Amino acid sequence: MRSIEWKDGDIVVIDQTVLPGRLDYLTLRLTDEVAEAIRSLRVRGAPALGIAGAMGVAQAAVRPHTSSAKTVLERAEQAGTQLAATRPTAVNLAWGIRRVLAKGHAIPPTAGALRIAQAMVDEALAIQAEDEEACTAMAKLALEFFEPKGVVLTHCNTGFLCTGGNGTALGAIRLAHDEGLGIVVVATETRPLLQGARLTAWELGHLGIPHALVVDGAAPGLIARKEVSLVIVGADRVAANGDVANKVGTYPLALAASAAGIPFVVVAPTSTVDLSVPDGRAIPVEERDASEVTSILGARAAPAGTQAINPAFDVTPASLITAIVTEKGVARPPFAPALRDLGNGSRRAAARTASVKPKPARSVRSKPARSPKAVSKKQARSVKTVSRRPPKRVKAVSKKKSPAKQKSTPRRVKAAKRARRR
Ligand code: MRU
Numbered sequence: 001m002r003s004i005e006w007k008d009g010d011i012v013v014i015d016q017t018v019l020p021g022r023l024d025y026l027t028l029r030l031t032d033e034v035a036e037a038i039r040s041l042r043v044r045g046a047p048a049l050g051i052a053g054a055m056g057v058a059q060a061a062v063r064p065h066t067s068s069a070k071t072v073l074e075r076a077e078q079a080g081t082q083l084a085a086t087r088p089t090a091v092n093l094a095w096g097i098r099r100v101l102a103k104g105h106a107i108p109p110t111a112g113a114l115r116i117a118q119a120m121v122d123e124a125l126a127i128q129a130e131d132e133e134a135c136t137a138m139a140k141l142a143l144e145f146f147e148p149k150g151v152v153l154t155h156c157n158t159g160f161l162c163t164g165g166n167g168t169a170l171g172a173i174r175l176a177h178d179e180g181l182g183i184v185v186v187a188t189e190t191r192p193l194l195q196g197a198r199l200t201a202w203e204l205g206h207l208g209i210p211h212a213l214v215v216d217g218a219a220p221g222l223i224a225r226k227e228v229s230l231v232i233v234g235a236d237r238v239a240a241n242g243d244v245a246n247k248v249g250t251y252p253l254a255l256a257a258s259a260a261g262i263p264f265v266v267v268a269p270t271s272t273v274d275l276s277v278p279d280g281r282a283i284p285v286e287e288r289d290a291s292e293v294t295s296i297l298g299a300r301a302a303p304a305g306t307q308a309i310n311p312a313f314d315v316t317p318a319s320l321i322t323a324i325v326t327e328k329g330v331a332r333p334p335f336a337p338a339l340r341d342l343g344n345g346s347r348r349a350a351a352r353t354a355s356v357k358p359k360p361a362r363s364v365r366s367k368p369a370r371s372p373k374a375v376s377k378k379q380a381r382s383v384k385t386v387s388r389r390p391p392k393r394v395k396a397v398s399k400k401k402s403p404a405k406q407k408s409t410p411r412r413v414k415a416a417k418r419a420r421r422r
Pocket residue numbers: 041044045046047090155156157158159162163167168169195233234235236246247248312
């Protein structure tokens with residue numbers, strides 16, 4: 001099952017607010033329900049917001065049945081306006097809505113209400129299918145940034161839960177793991193709503209990818225101590241100059257990565273690139289309710305009446321970014337011409353920006369990290385750090401769900417202990 005599905009006019013989604021405790025599916029039948037699901041982050045993450053917005057508009061077009069082409073388009077427009085107002089930062093939402101509306105308007109009214117509404121449904125499904133393909137393409141292109149046995153730090157949740165496919169940054173991590181690179185993932189907790197702790201750790205556990213969680217405040221320190229070889233994140237909006245809005249807490253990671261001289265890579269489909277916005281200052285940053293900060297998982301964390309500032313995103317300047325991986329190619333500094341070329345979709349542009357080819361799968365597979373001796377110094381240091389505080393938790397995390405698939409982490413911990421004794 002995908003995290004979002006179209007079922008005969010219903011939109012069925014995984015409720016991301018109750019994970020990892022419960023895996024609940026919600027059926028959204030009305031625009032109000034779709035809007036509520038987006039606003040409260042039951043459906044979240046830029047590409048999934050694009051799909052949800054597109055499906056929400058298509059749903060308003062097909063339901064209830066009418067023989068009036070004018071009514072279909074009016075209802076779809078109204079739904080589009082309502083849904084676009086739910087969350088301002090991820091450009092995919094407005095983009096998905098606009099695409100479905102444009103499709104409806106492109107069909108002559110004489111074709112009839114049914115044809116117009118069906119074309120809008122088809123467009124929403126096409127957006128989802130394209131995003132699945134984009135995830136696959138981005139993961140392949142991002143492989144070049146992973147080093148064998150590297151320690152990869154990621155922020156928020158960028159996996160199957162919030163895309164039409166395997167994910168953006170997390171999709172790349174998944175492919176690197178599947179290719180036998182022997183990576184270990186450090187996932188940030190991602191306060192205030194814990195997308196990293198609740199969702200990324202859940203996805204990584206199911207995939208059998210060795211991982212450990214850190215509180216957001218610890219991540220820059222790990223990077224500074226060179227215990228991380230790559231920082232890889234998604235994006236909610238990429239401005240024309242390459243500035244990137246992503247989950248709050250991304251910017252300090254980029255600063256730390258730049259200071260430590262390690263790559264900071266953004267993985268985002270071209271539907272997240274907004275060439276109409278010149279730079280990060282023009283990206284609207286969603287401010288969410290203070291209660292998300294003053295409480296954790298519904299329990300009060302600060303004295304009653306405490307004020308809080310709660311920007312849901314921050315903007316990382318292009319100058320701190322190593323590369324932006326899209327499905328059409330890898331953009332590198334200077335980002336403005338590279339992104340413009342990708343936006344124009346020219347093959348030449350893709351060839352120019354994707355200048356370094358991903359490592360061929362075979363050479364990657366030829367050196368699987370099977371032996372504890374194969375654990376790199378960097379990885380051993382990082383696991384050692386995690387295992388010191390407290391060792392049991394690493395085991396508990398790695399044992400979760402697919403024990404067969406996660407055999408390698410205890411070996412890594414042993415290797416780290418051996419490394420410490422030396
Ligand atoms: O507030 P959220 O959970 O919707 O924020 C999501 C993020 O910031 C993700 O990193 C981003 O959308 C990339 S998703 C593939």
